[in-house]
Amino acid sequence: MNAQTKKRLLLIFIAALFFVPLISSFILFQQGWRPEGQSNYGTLVEPVQPLTHLSTLTFETTDKQSFPLSQLWGRWTLFTVVQEDCTDACQKNLYKMRQVRLALNQNARRVQRVLLVNKFDQLSSLDKLQTEYTGTLLLSGQTAFSTLVKLLQEATTDAPYQIYVVDPQGNLMMFYPSDANPSKMLKDLERLLRLSNVG
Numbered sequence: 001m002n003a004q005t006k007k008r009l010l011l012i013f014i015a016a017l018f019f020v021p022l023i024s025s026f027i028l029f030q031q032g033w034r035p036e037g038q039s040n041y042g043t044l045v046e047p048v049q050p051l052t053h054l055s056t057l058t059f060e061t062t063d064k065q066s067f068p069l070s071q072l073w074g075r076w077t078l079f080t081v082v083q084e085d086c087t088d089a090c091q092k093n094l095y096k097m098r099q100v101r102l103a104l105n106q107n108a109r110r111v112q113r114v115l116l117v118n119k120f121d122q123l124s125s126l127d128k129l130q131t132e133y134t135g136t137l138l139l140s141g142q143t144a145f146s147t148l149v150k151l152l153q154e155a156t157t158d159a160p161y162q163i164y165v166v167d168p169q170g171n172l173m174m175f176y177p178s179d180a181n182p183s184k185m186l187k188d189l190e191r192l193l194r195l196s197n198v199g
Contacts, residue, residue: 040191041184042165042174049155049172057147059139062120062130067139069148070170072114076192076199077166079114081149084122086115086129089161089178094133096182097163103186107193112137118145165192168199 055070078101080093097113104111113136117123120140129138152172156162161178163185176185193199 040174040188041181042176042188043156044174045155045172048167049151050170051148051151051166051172052170054148054151055170057141057144059116059141059144060120062126062138062140067137069144072112072166073170074168074199076111076168076189076196077114078111078163078189079116079166080161080163081116081145081152083118083149083160085124086117090115091129091132093161093163093178094129094136096180096185098133098136100182100186100189104189104193107190110193110199111189114139116140116145116148118142165189167192167196 051069052073055068055073057069059067059069061067078097080090080097082090086094094113094115101108101111101113113133115129115133115136115138117138117140119142120126120138123129126138129136152162152164155172156164156175159177163176163178163180164172165174165176165188167173174188
């Protein structure tokens with residue numbers, strides 16, 4: 001084997017070192033394999049459900065101010081919905097959302113928390129909710145509420161007390177069940193914020 005042949009074989013070997021893993025991973029990806037460590041804990045909404053066509057839906061804050069849904073765009077939003085009173089399961093969601101946001105440290109400012117209620121007068125402990133979950137935006141409005149809840153149920157499931165994730169562009173992209181593990185939710189949010197340049 002002459003020197004020129006050895007050089008060619010060396011070049012082919014070096015090229016194979018770069019291209020074989022690339023080709024292998026492409027084939028595995030096409031066949032549906034995903035590395036386990038990269039899977040999301042939350043359920044992805046596929047395809048994502050834009051909420052931007054509902055931008056003009058108008059809710060009301062606890063101090064009677066109008067709040068168009070579009071005011072949520074620009075930041076990541078964690079929100080949950082309650083049809084009647086916010087009792088145990090609802091308050092557990094508020095607690096999880098608060099703790100997950102706090103655990104994001106310097107990225108906490110990129111995430112907002114929202115509780116959507118049908119009617120404020122159905123809440124037996126509004127003052128307590130506002131005190132214990134300071135920073136959670138409480139929004140109400142029967143017509144807007146019904147419209148949004150219908151879309152959420154169609155895009156996800158009709159199970160109660162889910163926690164939804166909306167991106168800064170107004171897309172519903174993920175949801176969690178009522179018994180979601182907050183540590184695993186945190187990992188999802190950390191990954192989303194790390195990969196995202198918006199919000």
